[in-house]
Structure formats: structure tokens, C-alpha cells
Amino acid sequence: MKILECVPNxxxxxxxxxxxxxxxxxxERKGCALLDxxxxxxHNRMVVSLVGAPGPIQEALLGASKVAISHxxxxxxxxxxxxxxxxxxxxxVPLRDMTMEECVELARGFGRRYHEDTGVPVYFYEEAAVRPxxxxxxxxxxGQYEVLKVEIAxxxxxxxxxxxxxxxxxxxxxxxxxxxxxxxxxxxxTTDVTVAKEIAKAVRSSSGGFWHVKGIGVAxxxxxxxxxxxxxxxxxxxxxYRVLELIRMEARKWGVPVVETEIYGMIPAAxxxxxxxxxxxxxxxxxxxxxxxxxxxxxxxxxx
Amino acid sequence: MKILECVPNxxxxxxxxxxxxxxxxxxERKGCALLDxxxxxxHNRMVVSLVGAPGPIQEALLGASKVAISHxxxxxxxxxxxxxxxxxxxxxVPLRDMTMEECVELARGFGRRYHEDTGVPVYFYEEAAVRPxxxxxxxxxxGQYEVLKVEIAxxxxxxxxxxxxxxxxxxxxxxxxxxxxxxxxxxxxTTDVTVAKEIAKAVRSSSGGFWHVKGIGVAxxxxxxxxxxxxxxxxxxxxxYRVLELIRMEARKWGVPVVETEIYGMIPAAxxxxxxxxxxxxxxxxxxxxxxxxxxxxxxxxxx
Numbered sequence: 001m002k003i004l005e006c007v008p009n010x011x012x013x014x015x016x017x018x019x020x021x022x023x024x025x026x027x028e029r030k031g032c033a034l035l036d037x038x039x040x041x042x043h044n045r046m047v048v049s050l051v052g053a054p055g056p057i058q059e060a061l062l063g064a065s066k067v068a069i070s071h072x073x074x075x076x077x078x079x080x081x082x083x084x085x086x087x088x089x090x091x092x093v094p095l096r097d098m099t100m101e102e103c104v105e106l107a108r109g110f111g112r113r114y115h116e117d118t119g120v121p122v123y124f125y126e127e128a129a130v131r132p133x134x135x136x137x138x139x140x141x142x143g144q145y146e147v148l149k150v151e152i153a154x155x156x157x158x159x160x161x162x163x164x165x166x167x168x169x170x171x172x173x174x175x176x177x178x179x180x181x182x183x184x185x186x187x188x189x190t191t192d193v194t195v196a197k198e199i200a201k202a203v204r205s206s207s208g209g210f211w212h213v214k215g216i217g218v219a220x221x222x223x224x225x226x227x228x229x230x231x232x233x234x235x236x237x238x239x240x241y242r243v244l245e246l247i248r249m250e251a252r253k254w255g256v257p258v259v260e261t262e263i264y265g266m267i268p269a270a271x272x273x274x275x276x277x278x279x280x281x282x283x284x285x286x287x288x289x290x291x292x293x294x295x296x297x298x299x300x301x302x303x304x
Numbered sequence: 305m306k307i308l309e310c311v312p313n314x315x316x317x318x319x320x321x322x323x324x325x326x327x328x329x330x331x332e333r334k335g336c337a338l339l340d341x342x343x344x345x346x347h348n349r350m351v352v353s354l355v356g357a358p359g360p361i362q363e364a365l366l367g368a369s370k371v372a373i374s375h376x377x378x379x380x381x382x383x384x385x386x387x388x389x390x391x392x393x394x395x396x397v398p399l400r401d402m403t404m405e406e407c408v409e410l411a412r413g414f415g416r417r418y419h420e421d422t423g424v425p426v427y428f429y430e431e432a433a434v435r436p437x438x439x440x441x442x443x444x445x446x447g448q449y450e451v452l453k454v455e456i457a458x459x460x461x462x463x464x465x466x467x468x469x470x471x472x473x474x475x476x477x478x479x480x481x482x483x484x485x486x487x488x489x490x491x492x493x494t495t496d497v498t499v500a501k502e503i504a505k506a507v508r509s510s511s512g513g514f515w516h517v518k519g520i521g522v523a524x525x526x527x528x529x530x531x532x533x534x535x536x537x538x539x540x541x542x543x544x545y546r547v548l549e550l551i552r553m554e555a556r557k558w559g560v561p562v563v564e565t566e567i568y569g570m571i572p573a574a575x576x577x578x579x580x581x582x583x584x585x586x587x588x589x590x591x592x593x594x595x596x597x598x599x600x601x602x603x604x605x606x607x608x
Contacts, residue, residue, distance in 0.1 A: 033602040260587040269596045276576050279583035283564040292573045298337040299603040
């Protein structure tokens with residue numbers, strides 16, 4: 001059965017009744033599982049985590065989006081996180097029995113339907129980008145709602161779907177397809193944040209490290225530790241074990257121990273199986289040998 | 305939702321039509337998933353792997369057992385594997401939301417019902433043993449069908465349920481509860497089987513190694529390797545990583561490399577998460593962070 005993850009971001013993090021109304025369609029739609037939703041008051045933004053089948057996920061997204069659009073007025077919205085619309089970003093992530101190509105097609109098809117149903121203009125990003133320069137979300141979101149409202153009239157900022165003007169209250173929505181992100185933190189036994197910063201430089205792509213790794217060094221003051229805080233943007237190409245071993249190697253230079261690591265949020269089973277297979281030298285392992293994964297496949301078959 | 309594994313062994317490994325008739329109830333019963341079944345002609349025996357909810361698993365077992373009893377005549381059965389009955393052994397393994405105590409209760413309740421429905425006498429083994437000396441399957445199966453047929457009349461070999469005589473064609477059945485077994489092999493880069501045998505001695509309980517590990521050293525002649533072939537009887541107490549690291553340590557004494565490892569058959573996700581957390585120093589990891597495990601929990605909730 002085709003399964004995808006979807007992590008829609010809504011520009012509402014303060015009104016509990018609106019938050020609950022937005023997530024209601026995710027709770028109720030069969031075939032769509034609400035994994036998590038986190039509303040942040042400072043950001044005035046909510047991040048939702050869903051998994052499910054393509055059909056139910058899209059139906060639930062349309063339902064939730066209509067609720068968000070009817071309650072959120074971007075003319076009055078304030079918050080610390082960059083945004084261009086009430087329904088700000090919708091990334092689709094292929095998980096099981098789905099290629100990235102299928103996921104891109106789904107994102108584009110959903111974008112058309114979303115625009116027809118709501119009138120909100122749509123931009124496509126990441127793997128679903130139609131204009132190559134729009135791969136990066138930051139390019140589309142430059143200047144946020146307030147600036148885009150004016151600049152959308154310029155051809156280089158026209159939406160990919162819809163007239164070149166924002167929806168009067170809901171702004172615009174950015175829709176895309178991407179791989180699953182893993183938030184991976186490595187905590188170091190030193191209070192010297194320089195060490196974490198230097199190691200972050202060695203590991204992240206922007207300063208010459210692994211291509212699909214983003215990272216910064218931060219202090220964990222209350223714990224007397226420092227942290228290399230990372231996003232692994234493509235765990236299939238930049239395996240967790242390889243990232244960790246590079247960090248252990250660099251830390252030795254400073255005589256600093258790796259004290260512990262953390263996985264924040266969701267992680268696909270494949271990323272962990274990949275690393276355990278490396279450390280334990282397990283060859284020709286089939287994920288279907290894991291009882292729970294086999295059981296999942298069987299329950300999925302019954303559902304479909 | 306309560307989920308258990310069950311690995312019934314039937315004394316039929318040669319007649320395809322009988323084999324298929326036995327597994328049919330496992331295929332058809334909703335709530336019971338047939339993971340695997342392997343019939344061995346030399347052993348004239350079939351091992352079935354099931355997972356599912358307690359109710360459906362028991363119903364399917366009764367159905368399959370009646371088919372086996374009607375087709376298998378122990379008076380004429382021959383095969384290389386020790387056995388006492390047409391339905392030889394039924395171990396129940398707690399997997400999710402179930403304690404070993406609940407599993408023991410289930411095994412005993414199933415044993416009573418199985419006897420009422422089939423007239424076959426029942427022995428309880430492992431965690432479900434009623435007589436302490438019957439914890440080991442080999443004690444109950446001593447001398448096999450042919451010897452038990454006579455000795456069952458002796459009080460020390462009376463069944464736990466039923467009159468002290470075998471069923472005229474189906475013999476007896478051994479029912480029990482145990483933890484999930486993991487078959488774990490470590491392949492060594494040497495043709496000298498002495499090394500594998502010595503390392504097996506260091507790691508297995510019978511010669512002073514880990515309490516819940518059984519193991520032997522064997523040659524893999526066609527590959528020019530030798531192997532430490534193990535059963536991890538309790539992976540919660542004897543973690544895979546600890547067993548592997550002991551073998552790596554011992555192998556260094558001989559200057560022999562660990563070339564690869566194999567997991568044969570099914571493994572619970574917890575056993576792999578435990579090892580990956582060790583090697584990667586991941587702290588406070590919740591299995592529900594694994595997308596597939598979370599999804600499984602949600603599909604299970606919908607089923608129940």
C-alpha cells in the first residue's frame with residue numbers, strides 16, 4: 001500500500017479552538033493518522049505530522065485547509081516564523097511503495113485541486129519545483145507575506161498556479177515533495193561551544209562537509225554540555241552512522257567525548273536499520289524480518 | 305492491542321496438499337497473519353510463524369490442528385526430528401501489550417480447550433510448565449512418540465491434561481509460552497573450525513558464557529568461512545550487541561576477523577533498537593518515534 005508522510009504548517013499557534021478545528025479532519029479521516037501536532041505561541045504557527053494513504057491524506061488536508069483559511073487573516077497575523085499564508089507550507093514525503101516521482105506528481109495534482117477549491121495561489125518547492133530557482137523554500141518566502149503581497153505582481157514572483165495576487169486573507173501556499181528529514185543531535189562533554197561549532201563546520205555541507213547535512217553548534221548551558229544540532233536531509237545518501245563516526249573522529253582531536261545522541265521527532269525505520277546493519281555487520285537483512293514491519297505490511301494490505 | 309507470536313510445529317513435511325490444508329485456517333482468519341511456513345522433507349515436519357491477536361490466533365490454531373489430526377497418523381509417521389504428536393509443539397510468544405504471565409495463562413487456557421476439542425493429551429513446557437522439570441521440551445519429548453506411547457502410563461510421564469494414554473493417531477501435544485528467540489550467526493574469516501568452536505564456548509551458557517545464549521561452531525565449507533551459530537533465547541537480558549562485541553573480542557585473540565553477521569528468520573524491533581541505541585549512544589529514544597511503529601500502533605487500534 002502506498003504510504004506517505006505529510007508535514008503541513010499552519011499560521012496559527014495561539015487560539016486553541018482554531019488549532020483543534022484545524023486538526024479535526026486529520027483525526028477523523030480514516031486512512032490518515034495524526035502522529036503529532038505542535039503549536040508554538042511565539043511563532044504563532046502549528047506543525048502537523050501525518051502519515052497515511054494518498055487519497056485520505058489529500059481529503060483531510062483540503063478539509064483542514066478550508067478551516068484554517070476561514071479562521072486565519074494574514075492581514076492581522078503576527079509571529080516570529082517566516083510565512084506567506086494561512087496554510088503556509090505542505091511538504092509530501094514518500095514513505096512506502098512510492099517513488100519521489102509519484103510524490104511530485106501527487107504534490108502538483110494536489111496543488112491544482114487546492115487552488116480550485118480555495119482560490120489561494122500556489123508555489124511549488126523542493127522536488128516539486130516547476131521553476132528550478134524555487135527548489136529552496138527561502139526563495140519563495142523571501143520578504144514573507146507582507147513583501148510578497150506587492151512583489152507577486154512581478155513575473156519572477158508569479159505563483160505557479162493562480163493569478164499573480166495573494167488571496168485577500170489567506171495569502172499563498174507553498175506545496176512540495178521532499179525526502180524525510182531526521183533531526184539528529186550529538187552532545188559533547190565540554191562547555192566550550194567552539195568545539196561544537198568547529199565540528200558542525202566539518203560535518204555540514206555549507207562548509208564542505210556532507211552534502212545533505214545541515215548543522216550548527218550550540219551550548220546546552222543548564223547541562224554543562226555543547227551540542228552539534230543537525231538536520232539530515234537525505235538519510236539514504238548521508239547515513240546516520242557515517243555522520244556520527246565523523247563527529248566522533250573530530251571530537252577526538254579536541255579530547256572531547258561524545259556523551260550521548262538524540263533523535264528528535266520521527267525517523268523512518270530504514271535509517272535505523274541501515275545504521276544497526278553497519279555497526280553489527282549484518283548482511284542481506286530484509287526489513288520484513290522485523291516482526292512489527294511485517295505485521296504493518298499485513299495490516300496495510302487488509303486496509304487497502 | 306495485544307499481539308502475540310505463535311510458532312506451531314506440525315509433523316508433516318512431505319504431502320503438499322496436507323501442508324496447504326493445515327495452513328489454510330491461518331491464511332483465512334482475520335486478525336491472524338501467516339508470516340511464514342517451512343516444510344522440511346527430511347524432518348517430515350512443518351514450522352509455521354504467526355502473529356496476531358489472542359482470539360483469532362487460537363481459533364485458527366484449533367482449525368489447523370483439527371486438519372493436521374485428521375490427516376497425520378503418528379503410527380506411520382517417520383522423520384528425522386524428535387516429535388510426540390501430529391500437532392507437536394505450540395509455543396506462544398508475547399509481543400505487544402502482553403506480559404509473560406498473560407501469555408502463560410493463554411497457553412494453559414488454550415491447552416484445556418484444545419484437549420476438549422480433540423481428545424489429544426497435553427503437556428505444558430517452558431514458562432507454562434506445571435511441573436518444574438517439564439520446563440525443557442527435551443524432557444517431555446524424551447524417547448519421542450514411540451517411547452512415550454508406553455511410558456505415558458508412568459506417573460512421572462502423565463500428561464498435564466487428559467488421561468495417561470496417547471491419542472491413537474495424533475499422539476500428544478506440547479504447549480507453552482516463551483520469549484522470542486533470535487537466530488544470530490557470526491561468520492569468521494578463517495577455515496579453522498576450532499576458532500568458531502572455541503568462540504562458541506566462550507559465548508554460550510552451557511560452557512560458562514551468557515546465560516540466555518546457545519551456540520555451536522560450524523564450518524561453512526563452500527564459502528571458506530566458519531560460523532558461530534547462535535540462538536539468543538532472551539534478547540532483553542543478553543543484548544545482541546553485547547554478544548557480538550564479546551565475539552569480536554575473542555576473535556582478536558586468534559587474529560581472525562568477523563566477516564559478517566546474519567539474522568535468520570524473524571526479530572522483534574526492540575532487539576535492533578536496543579543495539580542501534582548502544583552503538584550510536586542514543587538516549588531516551590521512544591520506539592513510537594519510528595514512523596512505521598507508530599503507524600502500526602494506529603492500524604492496530606483501528607482493528608481492535
